[in-house]
Amino acid sequence: xxxxxxxxxxxxxxxxxxxxxxxxxxxxxxxxxxxxxxxxxxxxxxxxxxxxxxxxxxxxxxxxxxxxxxxxxxxxxxxxxxxxxxxxxxxxxxxxxxxxxxxxxxxxxxxxxx
Numbered sequence: 001x002x003x004x005x006x007x008x009x010x011x012x013x014x015x016x017x018x019x020x021x022x023x024x025x026x027x028x029x030x031x032x033x034x035x036x037x038x039x040x041x042x043x044x045x046x047x048x049x050x051x052x053x054x055x056x057x058x059x060x061x062x063x064x065x066x067x068x069x070x071x072x073x074x075x076x077x078x079x080x081x082x083x084x085x086x087x088x089x090x091x092x093x094x095x096x097x098x099x100x101x102x103x104x105x106x107x108x109x110x111x112x113x114x
Contacts, residue, residue, distance in 0.1 A: 001069045007044030007080060016044070016080050023108035027092065027100040028064075029084040030108060036078055043068050043081040052090045060085045063097045070098075071105070076112045 020033035045064055047057040064083050105111060
C-alpha cells in the first residue's frame with residue numbers, strides 16, 4: 001500500500017479516535033473519520049500485545065493491510081480508517097479475516113456504489 005494511504009503518526013490516530021465513529025464485530029473495530037479535503041482514503045492498523053507475540057501481530061497486520069488494499073476500489077474515499085484487531089483475529093486465516101473485515105465495513109456502510 002502506497003505511503004500516502006497510511007496513517008502512522010500518533011496525533012493522526014488520536015484525532016480519528018476522538019472525532020471518528022466506530023463500528024465493530026468480534027474480530028475487528030474500525031474507526032472512521034471524514035476528511036473532505038483529502039482526495040483518497042488513508043488507513044492505520046493497530047494490533048495490541050494481547051493478540052500475541054510480534055510474529056502473530058505482524059501477520060494479522062499484513063493480512064488486514066492486504067485486504068484493505070484489495071477492497072480499496074470499493075471503499076468510500078476522503079476518509080481516514082483505523083483498523084483495530086481483537087483477540088480472535090490471531091487464529092484466523094486469510095479468507096476468515098477478509099470475510100470479517102467485509103462484514104464490519106458493510107455494517108459501517110463504507111462501501112461506495114459503482
